[in-house]
Amino acid sequence: MEQEIMQEVIQHFRFPExxxxxxxxxxxxxxxxxxxxxxxxxxKPRRFILQRMNKEIFLRPVELMENIVGVTTWLRGKIISNGGDPxxxxxxxxxxxxxxxYYRDSAGDxxxxxxxxxxxxxxxxxxxxxxxxESALAFGHFQRLLADYPAKTLHETIKDFHNTEERFLKLQKAVREDVCKRADKVKDEIAFALSRESLAHTLCRMQKNGELPLRVTHNDTKLxxxxMDRATGKxxxxxxxxxxxxxxxxxxFGDSIRFGASTGAEDERDLSKIWCSLELFEAYTKGFLEGCGGSLTHEEICMLPDGAITMTYECGIRFLTDYLSGDTYFKTHREGQNLDRCRTQFKLVADMEQKKQQMYEIIANYANIKQHKCFKTNL
Ligand code: ADP
Ligand code: MG
Ligand code: MG
Structure with missing residues (x-):
């Protein structure tokens, strides 16, 4: 069956013979x-990537493909005019x-x-x-090439993806309902999350009131x-x-720091192994700012540490919400894995809060700005 579908699909694309x-x-x-x-x-052989899109996650594949066409066409134009290899x-x-x-196969995929x-x-x-x-440089460059793309014309392929306010409300609901009677076991984690409610609002509010511009974002900025070029590593x-x-x-930026600058696995149980490495934070910041090449606003640069803390917090409250709801969203391979994941994220949040001043100093250095001027609202 699978083989038949593959054949059907391959025939429907404009591949060589x-x-x-x-x-x-x-x-x-x-x-x-x-x-x-x-x-x-x-x-010389010619190679292609063929992908069946995940239909559980992406409910509107046609809109998703419209986004990809829009962005790749735009990038192609920019790359050609910069003399690059499209x-x-x-x-x-x-x-x-x-x-x-795209092609919709006879099974509906x-x-x-x-x-x-x-x-x-x-x-x-x-x-x-x-x-x-290198990954930061590439994601920063991506941001720069798309800086004047009309971001509003893109579809929201996953609704409320980084609507931290909405995620916070969902946590509150899960605590209230406590369907698995687990809330008693995680009082500390709940208190940690609820006491930081302002984190759920700050960036959302800044976006709504226009202090932070709506941009084309990637939303899966993993390494x-x-x-990377096999020969040069670039x-x-x-x-x-x-x-x-x-x-x-x-x-x-924040999501990259969340997973990439952490010193341990997302579900590490030994929290003494988990912190945010400033060395890695610095490497990413340097690359990202270089890649963005001046396309970020002053406010955006100032809020980079808040992006890291907020994304980590948001991820932590999602794991906690899922734990309280009976592990229905994130796949788990062992008992309590979502709780362990929540704990690593909250440990990182606490660590980043401690290190915020150092983060500002690193950013100010690479963004070439006077620290006191840029960060006066945050100090
Ligand atoms: P997923 O959403 O499942 O992570 P990706 O689009 O990232 O899917 O593709 C999975 C993997 O396939 C990538 O990590 C990369 O190794 C490879 N890949 C995807 N697109 C290309 C491409 N155009 N050329 C070479 N390799 C690719
Ligand atoms: Mg993906
Ligand atoms: Mg991928």
Whole structure:
């Protein structure tokens, strides 16, 4: 069945004629990804990525693809006018036979295809600060190239994704309902979350009142969503554009810090191993600001640490909400895993709160601004 579907799908894209190989590919957790190799006309094989989109997560695949077409077309134009290589520095969709950028198969699943980016790799873990720096540079550059894109025209592919206020309300509801009778066991975590309610509001409010601009955001700024040149180790292309949406640049920055600058695994039980590494924070900040190249506003730069704290807090309250609700959203492989995840996030929040001043100093240094002037509202 699966093989028949594959054949049907492959026939419906504008690929070369002779398929030589088709293999499951990469270590993404969201979509089903395959690498296809065809015989090229000159004898050199031609490769493509073919993906079945995750229909549980992405409920509006056509809107999602509209976002990807909009953003990749825009990037292509910018890359060409900068003298770059548009086949390596952005994703390139392969059209389906009917001219659409996707194909809906007979089982109702949506597929899309990209040119395969050759001679590039992606890493799952931050092994050394340089890789983290490279990913920051690439995400910053992405932000810069899209700085004048009309972000409002993008669809919200996952509603309220970083609406921290909404996430906070959901936590309150889960505490009130306490369906699994777990609230008693996690009084400290609940108190930690509720006592920081202002974190849920600050960035949302600043966005609403126009202090922070709505931008094109990536929303999955993991290291393995950057292709790195195999030979030079330089970040070349931002991939995985499913969650591209209007949002806040500080949230993209913040989410990278949340997972990438943490010294331990997201579900580590030994909290003494968990803190926010300032060395990694610095590597990312340097790369991100360099990549953004002056496209961020003064307020955005000032709020970068708040982005990191807020994203970590938001993630922590989501894990706590899920724990209280009986682990229905995040997959768990052992008892209490969502609670462990919540605890690492809250440990990071507390650690980042302590380190905020140092974070400002690092940012001020790379943004080339006088610290007292920029951060006067925060000091
Ligand atoms: P997911 O949402 O499941 O993470 P991705 O779009 O990130 O899906 O793709 C999964 C993996 O496939 C990536 O981590 C990368 O290794 C590989 N990949 C995706 N697109 C390309 C491409 N255009 N060229 C080469 N490899 C790719
Ligand atoms: Mg991915
Ligand atoms: Mg993805």
């Amino acid at each position: 002779h398929l030589k190989e088709e293999i499951p590919y990469g270590s993404g957790h969201i979509n089903d990804t395959f690498r296809l190799t065809f015989e090229g006309e000159t004898g 086949e390596r520095e952005t994703l390139n969709l392969v059209p389906a036979a009917d001219g659409n950028c 949506y597929w899309r295809a990209y040119l395969f980016i050759e001679d590039a790799v992606c890493y799952n873990q931050v092994e050394k600060p340089e890789d983290f720096y 393995n969503n950057i292709m 970040g070349i292309c931002v991939i995985d554009l499913d969650t591209v949406m209007p949002g806040l640049a500080v949230n993209d």
